[in-house]
Amino acid sequence: MLERDREQLAAAFRRRGKSSWRHTEIVRALQRDAENKCMYCESFIDDVSYGAVEHILPKSRFEHLALEWSNLGYCCPRCNTNKGAYWSEDDELRVLDPYTDEIESALMIVGPVVLPRS
Secondary structure, eight states, X not given: OOHHHHHHHHHHHHTTOGGGGGSHHHHHXXXXXXXXXXXXXXXXXXXXXXXXXXXXXXXXXXXXXTTOGGGEEEEOHHHHHHHTTOOOSSTTTSOOOTTTSOHHHHEEEETTEEEEOO
């Protein structure tokens, strides 16, 4: 889906209220973009459970970004629950954004083990 189409879709539902990000069209667009994989653990969501719309910057602290396409992702319920509304201003403690952060420069992946890079 093109960025322009994503923004138009989000804009169309922005006027409907706080929970518009749950709308079927938005969920399906996010699911397609993520190829039905969790944005954090990369599990195929249908293999583990149902999917959830994730707010990278929590909507409880960044309400004005609740419907910004760049702040939405698709994730599994385990990752969604584990992250919750967590947010830190400290770069050392923040959750990585899998769409904009250079994951390989922050983490070292050795088989099933993930370690922080020093």
